[in-house]
Amino acid sequence: xxxxARHGIPAMKVGSADCRSCPVRKLGLMGPLATSSTEAIxxxxxxxxxxxxxxxxSEDTAGSxxxxxxxxxxxxxxxxPSGRTRILRLAMPGDTLGLELMTGFRYKHTAQALRATExxxxxxxxxxxxxxxxxxxxxxxxxxxxxxxxxxxxxxxxFCTGNAQSRIARLLLHLAPEDRTDGRRWIMREDMxxxxxxxxxxxxxxxxxxxxxxxxxxxxxxxxxxxGDLERIAxx
Amino acid sequence: xxxxARHGIPAMKVGSADCRSCPVRKLGLMGPLATSSTEAIxxxxxxxxxxxxxxxxSEDTAGSxxxxxxxxxxxxxxxxPSGRTRILRLAMPGDTLGLELMTGFRYKHTAQALRATExxxxxxxxxxxxxxxxxxxxxxxxxxxxxxxxxxxxxxxxFCTGNAQSRIARLLLHLAPEDRTDGRRWIMREDMxxxxxxxxxxxxxxxxxxxxxxxxxxxxxxxxxxxGDLERIAxx
DNA sequence: CGCCAGGTTGAATGATGTCAAGAGGAGTGG
DNA sequence: CCACTCCTCTTGACATCATTCAACCTGGCG
Numbered sequence: 001x002x003x004x005a006r007h008g009i010p011a012m013k014v015g016s017a018d019c020r021s022c023p024v025r026k027l028g029l030m031g032p033l034a035t036s037s038t039e040a041i042x043x044x045x046x047x048x049x050x051x052x053x054x055x056x057x058s059e060d061t062a063g064s065x066x067x068x069x070x071x072x073x074x075x076x077x078x079x080x081p082s083g084r085t086r087i088l089r090l091a092m093p094g095d096t097l098g099l100e101l102m103t104g105f106r107y108k109h110t111a112q113a114l115r116a117t118e119x120x121x122x123x124x125x126x127x128x129x130x131x132x133x134x135x136x137x138x139x140x141x142x143x144x145x146x147x148x149x150x151x152x153x154x155x156x157x158x159f160c161t162g163n164a165q166s167r168i169a170r171l172l173l174h175l176a177p178e179d180r181t182d183g184r185r186w187i188m189r190e191d192m193x194x195x196x197x198x199x200x201x202x203x204x205x206x207x208x209x210x211x212x213x214x215x216x217x218x219x220x221x222x223x224x225x226x227x228g229d230l231e232r233i234a235x236x
Numbered sequence: 237x238x239x240x241a242r243h244g245i246p247a248m249k250v251g252s253a254d255c256r257s258c259p260v261r262k263l264g265l266m267g268p269l270a271t272s273s274t275e276a277i278x279x280x281x282x283x284x285x286x287x288x289x290x291x292x293x294s295e296d297t298a299g300s301x302x303x304x305x306x307x308x309x310x311x312x313x314x315x316x317p318s319g320r321t322r323i324l325r326l327a328m329p330g331d332t333l334g335l336e337l338m339t340g341f342r343y344k345h346t347a348q349a350l351r352a353t354e355x356x357x358x359x360x361x362x363x364x365x366x367x368x369x370x371x372x373x374x375x376x377x378x379x380x381x382x383x384x385x386x387x388x389x390x391x392x393x394x395f396c397t398g399n400a401q402s403r404i405a406r407l408l409l410h411l412a413p414e415d416r417t418d419g420r421r422w423i424m425r426e427d428m429x430x431x432x433x434x435x436x437x438x439x440x441x442x443x444x445x446x447x448x449x450x451x452x453x454x455x456x457x458x459x460x461x462x463x464g465d466l467e468r469i470a471x472x
Numbered sequence: 473c474g475c476c477a478g479g480t481t482g483a484a485t486g487a488t489g490t491c492a493a494g495a496g497g498a499g500t501g502g
Numbered sequence: 503c504c505a506c507t508c509c510t511c512t513t514g515a516c517a518t519c520a521t522t523c524a525a526c527c528t529g530g531c532g
Contacts, residue, residue: 078389081406081471088389103382108389118246138374145381146339151433152388153314153324153344160396160433161316163519189479197396202520204480235317399487425511435489448520 006087012049019040022120027094028068029144030122032136041130046121056111056119057098063107065121067097072117073185076109077194087195089151090114096144102127117187159196162236164206167196169230173215178226186221250284252280258356263330264304265380266358268372275367282357292347292355293334299343302355303333305306308353309421312345313430325387326350332380351422363418372446398472400442403432405466408452408459415463422457 019038025031030041031072047070050056057063059078067074074091088109091097100108101124130137158170189207193200199208210216215233217224255274261267283306286292293299299441303310315461324345327333337360366373379431405427407437425443429436431441433458446452452468453460 078393080393082398082402083471084397086393086397088392100382101387103379108386109237116411142377142381143339145378148334149336149381149384149388152343152385152392155392156324156388156396157314157316160392161320161322162318166318196313199521200478201480201522205477205520208480435492436510437512438488440510442486444512 005189006194018047022070024068024070024094028070028120029066029096029127029140030068030120030137032140033130033134041126042205044123044126048119048121050113050117050119052111052113052115053116054117054121056113057107059108059110060103060106063098063101064124065098066101066124067111067125067161068120068122069093069095069097070118070120073114073187074111074117074217075114075191075195076111078109085110085194087191089153089155091194095147097149098124099141099148102131102141114191115184123226131219162234163208164196166196166234167198168192168203168210169234171196172225173227173230173234176223176225176227179225181223183220237338238441248287254283258306260304260306260330264306264356265302265332265363265376266304266356266373269366269370269463277362278472280359280362284355284357286349286355288351288353290308290349290353292349293343295346296342298341299334299337300360301334301472302337302360302363303347304356304358305331305333306354306356307470308348309324309423310347310355311350311354312347314345319326321346321430323427325391326431327387328455335377335381335384336358338367338377346360350427351420359464373405381466399436400432400438402470402472403434404428404439404442404446405470407432409463409466409470412459412463415461417459419458421457437452 019025019030019042022028030038030045031235033041050072056067056074057065069091074097075087076089076091076093076097077085077087080086091111097111097119098107100106127137127141131141154174158174159167161167162170171187172181174186175185187195189200189203192203195205207216207218211218215225215229255261255266255278258264266274266281269277286308292303292310293301304328307329310331310333311323312325312327312333313321313323316322327347333347333355334343336342351446363373363377367377368456390410395403397403398406408417410422411421423431423438425439428439431440443452443454447454451461451465
């Protein structure tokens with residue numbers, strides 16, 4: 001079992017894919033496929049449910065499935081030369097994991113759910129086959145590759161630049177469409193730290209400071225703030 | 237003209253592409269195309285020569301060409317929220333610039349030659365057309381997209397992690413196939429700093445330290461070192 | 473109730489940023 | 503050929519920020 005002992009059962013199969021009810025069908029990799037072919041696809045695509053901290057796949061292992069995120073957040077991490085693990089980027093609903101299998105055979109990251117997460121598990125061979133016959137899928141693949149590039153570059157520009165306060169502000173803005181983060185998109189301090197390239201303590205301290213300055217509140221697992229406040233800090 | 241005044245003529249057309257003599261043909265985007273179609277392609281592909289610091293294209297402008305690097309190094313940078321400019325990654329011979337035009341119409345970075353650089357300028361419409369007819373090109377596109385992702389993630393894992401000395405050691409190792417950097421791949425301190433996410437002064441100080449410790453020499457525009465020394469520092 | 477994972481805080485230390493001054497080299501024009 | 507300027511790199515002194523190591527708090531859960 002490739003999961004840290006402390007985190008129990010890694011995955012639970014919920015059932016076969018039901019694309020019609022998919023919350024992110026339009027965004028997902030297979031979204032553009034015609035409804036006629038959808039039926040055949042559903043047969044070999046499973047929906048899996050992962051608990052927080054469960055591992056979806058491991059760096060440098062042979063892989064045979066892509067994953068499409070339906071809900072939740074997934075972190076993609078690598079072991080750095082220095083022994084720590086570094087989060088390279090986050091995958092949100094609609095994003096595709098494991099696209100590197102289109103040009104290789106091993107996963108390049110460890111993928112781990114940040115919180116309860118649902119994914120569609122898609123056989124790589126299926127995608128390779130459909131790629132030959134469907135121009136729509138080819139376009140979708142290209143779009144999703146580009147989205148991967150964008151996410152990685154976003155990480156560099158937003159989360160590897162500026163001081164800790166700026167980075168945290170940018171992360172909160174990124175996670176929150178409005179003036180509060182969704183409680184279901186909770187990220188704990190340790191993961192924030194690995195994502196922003198600072199220590200856990202610095203994250204904790206900085207968030208505490210921001211609370212004391214009155215620009216941030218934390219209710220349960222949700223942050224509340226005025227976007228303007230954080231945007232001012234983010235750009236400095 | 238989109239080039240800083242101080243850096244004179246931005247580009248010089250060397251001539252039409254001569255793929256047979258291309259130093260990186262196997263690696264390049266168009267490499268896998270059959271020789272028969274190569275002739276037709278060469279007609280609309282130009283080879284351009286850029287001087288050090290010349291701008292190849294600018295962030296957020298409409299684009300109609302991809303570029304394939306033949307020799308030299310190109311930096312891809314973006315303006316950060318904080319006003320500085322941050323280098324997102326380097327493009328080396330064989331790499332392709334402007335792949336974002338396959339799914340959009342604007343360049344997402346500013347591309348600037350780090351030193352004297354030769355590129356092939358390929359019309360985006362040509363690539364879009366060939367993509368329909370040639371499975372080989374489609375595969376090449378996918379490989380080059382993946383290579384872009386790899387480069388961005390390399391940047392995060394290697395150049396945004398650890399202290400200044402580790403980052404510099406990793407950069408030198410990355411630039412040097414052997415135990416010395418190629419004088420023709422010179423990168424000045426300012427660019428190193430923007431690439432590693434530290435200040436110019438920190439780069440200068442750290443390199444001076446490493447020289448004093450005897451693990452680094454600088455002859456003209458080349459660094460000399462023993463890989464073992466730097467590898468020990470890089471992994472810490 | 474007691475344990476433990478997650479979070480907070482303090483004090484000391486180390487690393488990096490900032491501002492400022494100056495050295496050396498390459499190119500230019502007189 | 504020299505004096506000049508500009509660019510790049512170096513170095514110092516100091517302020518600021520982040521890390522480290524440690525202690526402690528808290529709420530959930532067996």
